[in-house]
Amino acid sequence: MRLARHLWLVAAAALVLLSPESLTAQLAKLLPDSMRPLRVVDTAWIDKNVSACTDFFQYANGAWLARDTIPAAYASSGVARDMSDRNEVVVRSVLDAAVAHIESLPAGNATRKLGTFYASCMDSAGAERAGLDPIRPWLAGIDSVTKRSRLIPELAALQMLGVNVAFRYRPDVDAHDAAHYMVWLHQGGLGLPDRDYYMRPGAAADSIRQQYVEHLKRLFGLAGEDPADAAAHAQAVMALETALAGASLTRVEQRDPAATDHPIPLAGLDSLASSISWSSYFRSIGLDAPPQRVNVAEPTFIRRVDSLVAATPLETWRAYFRAHTLSSAAPWLSSPFVQEQFAFTSQFTGARALLPRWKRCLRETDADLGEALGQAYVAKTFPPEARARARAVIDDIRAAFGERLRHLTWMSDVTRAQALDKLAKMGEKVGYPDKWLDYSKLVVADGPFILNVGRASAFEWQRVVNRPGMPVDTTEWGITVPTVNAYYDPSKNEMVFPAGALMPQTFDPAADDGANYGSLGASWAGHELTHGFDDEGRHYDAEGNLRDWWTPADSAHFAEQAKLVVAQFTGYLQVDTLHVNGELTLGENIADYGGVLTGYDALQRALERDGRPDLIDGYTPEQRFFLGYAQSWRVHNRPERLRTRVTVDPHAPERWRVNGPLSNVPVFAKAFGCEPGDPMVRPADSVAHIW
Numbered sequence: 001m002r003l004a005r006h007l008w009l010v011a012a013a014a015l016v017l018l019s020p021e022s023l024t025a026q027l028a029k030l031l032p033d034s035m036r037p038l039r040v041v042d043t044a045w046i047d048k049n050v051s052a053c054t055d056f057f058q059y060a061n062g063a064w065l066a067r068d069t070i071p072a073a074y075a076s077s078g079v080a081r082d083m084s085d086r087n088e089v090v091v092r093s094v095l096d097a098a099v100a101h102i103e104s105l106p107a108g109n110a111t112r113k114l115g116t117f118y119a120s121c122m123d124s125a126g127a128e129r130a131g132l133d134p135i136r137p138w139l140a141g142i143d144s145v146t147k148r149s150r151l152i153p154e155l156a157a158l159q160m161l162g163v164n165v166a167f168r169y170r171p172d173v174d175a176h177d178a179a180h181y182m183v184w185l186h187q188g189g190l191g192l193p194d195r196d197y198y199m200r201p202g203a204a205a206d207s208i209r210q211q212y213v214e215h216l217k218r219l220f221g222l223a224g225e226d227p228a229d230a231a232a233h234a235q236a237v238m239a240l241e242t243a244l245a246g247a248s249l250t251r252v253e254q255r256d257p258a259a260t261d262h263p264i265p266l267a268g269l270d271s272l273a274s275s276i277s278w279s280s281y282f283r284s285i286g287l288d289a290p291p292q293r294v295n296v297a298e299p300t301f302i303r304r305v306d307s308l309v310a311a312t313p314l315e316t317w318r319a320y321f322r323a324h325t326l327s328s329a330a331p332w333l334s335s336p337f338v339q340e341q342f343a344f345t346s347q348f349t350g351a352r353a354l355l356p357r358w359k360r361c362l363r364e365t366d367a368d369l370g371e372a373l374g375q376a377y378v379a380k381t382f383p384p385e386a387r388a389r390a391r392a393v394i395d396d397i398r399a400a401f402g403e404r405l406r407h408l409t410w411m412s413d414v415t416r417a418q419a420l421d422k423l424a425k426m427g428e429k430v431g432y433p434d435k436w437l438d439y440s441k442l443v444v445a446d447g448p449f450i451l452n453v454g455r456a457s458a459f460e461w462q463r464v465v466n467r468p469g470m471p472v473d474t475t476e477w478g479i480t481v482p483t484v485n486a487y488y489d490p491s492k493n494e495m496v497f498p499a500g501a502l503m504p505q506t507f508d509p510a511a512d513d514g515a516n517y518g519s520l521g522a523s524w525a526g527h528e529l530t531h532g533f534d535d536e537g538r539h540y541d542a543e544g545n546l547r548d549w550w551t552p553a554d555s556a557h558f559a560e561q562a563k564l565v566v567a568q569f570t571g572y573l574q575v576d577t578l579h580v581n582g583e584l585t586l587g588e589n590i591a592d593y594g595g596v597l598t599g600y601d602a603l604q605r606a607l608e609r610d611g612r613p614d615l616i617d618g619y620t621p622e623q624r625f626f627l628g629y630a631q632s633w634r635v636h637n638r639p640e641r642l643r644t645r646v647t648v649d650p651h652a653p654e655r656w657r658v659n660g661p662l663s664n665v666p667v668f669a670k671a672f673g674c675e676p677g678d679p680m681v682r683p684a685d686s687v688a689h690i691w
């Protein structure tokens with residue numbers, strides 16, 4: 001739902017329906033008694049003291065919110081945490097079994113690698129004993145940068161270990177030839193969550209910057225620097241990062257695909273940034289041959305890196321490399337490092353305590369060996385029947401969106417034909433990959449876990465580094481199977497829904513259509529599909545190429561209506577006195593709005609096809625649709641998280657993701673008997689009409 005960035009049409013085929021109890025019963029057997037089964041619509045969460053026409057988010061979730069306490073280790077609670085908690089119990093059982101069988105499995109076996117990886121992470125006593133020792137060779141590499149010619153090879157070596165320094169190299173889809181990869185160079189290299197944290201004036205921002213410098217000082221101190229050196233180095237790193245931040249695009253600027261589209265030949269890169277030896281860089285990162293062309297996503301930023309490479313003292317660069325190496329390794333070193341890193345980063349989330357070690361280790365294992373885990377996870381949780389049922393809902397959504405496209409009055413037939421073509425060619429991945437990643441080249445060893453993390457980074461780097469010029473792998477997944485998330489990728493024109501997200505509360509084969517079409521249909525499938533046609537996605541064509549396929553009049557209409565969505569969300573309060581950033585959240589808000597309209601239409605089609613059920617718990621199918629939608633956004637956030645999200649997150653707070661789109665649609669007012677003038681009924685002249 002949620003990675004903004006990034007179909008063949010199937011008629012409603014006869015489905016092999018699994019008996020409704022089987023998935024629920026199967027899941028229940030895997031979970032401890034303390035974990036209450038999740039329902040797509042749970043009437044126990046409704047607060048009937050609130051009017052549905054005043055604040056529907058509060059109506060649908062108020063009883064839950066009133067008794068929820070966010071656990072100390074979390075920044076929020078709600079659907080995503082509840083589903084992740086349940087998925088993590090299953091994943092943990094897979095990992096525990098892998099650990100138990102390490103000795104009996106042959107060397108090189110993927111399950112053995114999983115077990116060894118997780119066990120080395122769980123060895124907290126080993127991490128305490130080792131202290132900083134495991135990464136001393138990395139720090140020695142940084143110390144060896146005593147000549148400027150060593151700077152770029154060391155920068156490359158750190159990037160390959162997964163350390164975020166200076167800029168990012170990424171082999172990604174060529175925006176103008178979506179069938180092939182090319183080199184992308186992106187801005188990066190900051191220690192604070194966004195460039196705005198360096199640029200924003202005011203006391204609150206000053207305080208965060210000061211805390212960052214203090215944090216760096218303490219990290220350097222833990223790594224053995226004396227206080228005077230640590231203080232000087234921390235200030236120098238802050239100055240270097242501020243220079244990088246000043247040349248970085250804002251998140252709003254980055255949402256315009258044209259703003260990051262600057263393909264140039266290699267010679268052009270040499271003249272854009274002539275202090276950097278690009279041939280040395282590309283050799284150091286393991287490219288077999290220098291690339292012919294490069295997309296410099298942010299040219300101003302790369303020029304800034306170039307001038308810093310030329311002129312900034314090497315002592316500052318070494319301190320900067322150390323800072324980023326220490327902060328990226330800190331979570332897996334001994335307690336003083338872990339605690340220091342947590343104390344600093346938790347101010348952005350509001351978490352009061354670390355997650356239990358097994359959860360931290362499980363998440364890192366999922367990030368690094370996700371597809372080895374995914375196979376076992378699917379076998380335990382996601383039978384083929386569940387996949388077929390989820391696909392059927394998604395296919396109804398596709399059909400409903402097609403109907404809407406065919407009947408839009410504002411769109412010309414020329415643009416409409418291309419939009420329909422894009423919809424027809426939109427791919428969908430549901431549940432799990434058809435082809436699993438091969439981990440045979442990944443080395444995993446006993447001993448310090450941070451070294452296994454470094455090996456996993458190097459494995460992933462080698463796997464993709466030489467992709468530029470090669471055909472795009474259309475089978476690849478961007479997130480792992482147990483993940484509670486989904487995405488639309490405009491360059492591949494496909495939407496992806498992993499099994500981890502296709503569980504209760506998102507979806508339950510045993511639930512009624514109203515509930516499933518409100519949640520999986522609107523919040524997930526309708527939302528992702530609409531991303532292909534939001535203010536960002538609409539710039540890509542059916543094949544995933546960045547190409548303007550719109551008539552000028554249709555573009556103008558879209559832009560004008562999008563302004564109404566920006567104005568609507570800018571009017572909502574995020575936290576304290578901060579308002580939602582209507583421009584940053586525009587794509588997500590268009591996707592939510594389109595998701596609701598499409599999901600509702602799909603429900604009507606399903607009711608016509610399958611028949612209208614009796615009231616369930618006193619609610620009509622339409623009312624349960626809107627409850628399913630609103631409860632899919634059942635989230636309780638800490639204020640610290642909302643403050644960070646206003647800067648970094650393209651999604652508006654969940655309350656507005658519910659009340660925003662629902663107050664735009666007359667079918668919601670009709671379902672709950674709301675009248676003009678009610679807060680959940682916005683005046684017609686302020687309502688955007690897009691999809």
Ligand SMILES: [Zn+2]
Pocket residue numbers: 001002003004527528531588591
């Ligand atoms: Zn989204």
